[in-house]
Amino acid sequence: MLVSCAFPTALDTPDNIVVAEQLGYHRAWVYDTPQQSADVWMTLALAADRTDRIGLGPGVLVPSLRHPMVNAAATATLSALAPGRVAVAFGTGFTGRRAMGYGAVRWSFMASYIRAYRALLRGEVIEWEGATMQMLHPAGHAPARPIEVPIYIGALGPKGNTVARDLGDGLFATLQSPEFMSEHEHVAFLEWGTVLDDGEPTDSEHARDAAGPGWALSLHGAYEFAGPDAVRTLPGGDEWLDIVESHPDGRRHLFVHADHCVALNAADEAAWQAGGHRTLREVTLSGTREEIRRALDAHEAHGVTEIVIQPCGPAVDRELERFLDAARI
Known part of the structure; x- marks a missing residue:
């Protein structure tokens, strides 16, 4: 692959x-x-x-x-x-x-x-x-x-x-x-997603910076495609909606997509701090090197021929290096 x-x-x-x-x-x-x-x-x-x-x-x-x-x-x-x-x-x-x-x-x-x-x-x-x-x-x-x-x-x-x-x-x-x-x-x-060190918690500063923007897509996507009720089923969803719905209805999309795929916006941060980070492994390609390698094998088994990773955070070069290293175990 x-x-x-x-x-x-x-x-x-x-x-x-x-x-x-x-x-x-x-x-x-x-x-x-x-x-x-x-x-x-x-x-x-x-x-x-x-x-x-x-x-x-x-x-x-x-x-x-x-x-x-x-x-x-x-x-x-x-x-x-x-x-x-x-x-x-x-x-x-x-x-x-x-x-x-x-x-x-x-x-x-x-x-x-x-x-x-x-x-x-x-x-x-x-x-x-x-x-x-x-x-x-x-x-x-x-x-x-x-x-x-x-x-x-x-x-x-x-x-x-x-x-x-x-x-x-x-x-x-x-x-x-x-x-x-x-x-x-x-x-x-x-x-x-990101490569986590062995024993690294999903709410570490590194996990937040490097995988948080991708994790936030689970909230953004649920809101856009399935509506507020779908967001409420997610950990941190209520806290996320409280901030989004504090803005005028005709302008909420501006706040939902602020910092999209780049960083956590105010609503994303509230959801993360409320425990939303617990779904990090479920909704992003995040885990130890061995866990990522197994996930990539599953992708390949389902027909993926080219995996594409978007690195985030202040050290993009390091994220690129760590992911490629995990992918080539």
């Missing part, structure tokens, strides 16, 4: 990708969350200029954020800067849309968008929003078409699986392991 990493796009992400390459990671995926992150394509371009081997790609692009021509042109540019190293993933949008108050992109739109995007990279003339267009880049402005890059689709349900099977080259999964993973030849699975 390949071992890759992911980053919530920040100004130091290119430097972290350099470290990941030096350690031997297969690919670095970078999030497309413009409401809280540096630009995904600028960041990948900087990383391409500073690296030679590691694979690079946005994971995942949210179609509604850019015209398909814009993403096609950006893909072409990155392919020129990092030939043979680029992959692209698309998703309907969790943080990339919900943090701005929108729901997920419809799968029918996703399918139309990916067809248009693929056709543009092939150099074809397409129809989009009632207009006719084509990539017209002359020599020196982009690689010659067709431009071939693997396209992964972020999917958890049957509609997404149909799009992934029909239009994708691989599956990009996270949070849960869909039964249909085994139908795909290439499956990248995004995880959060």
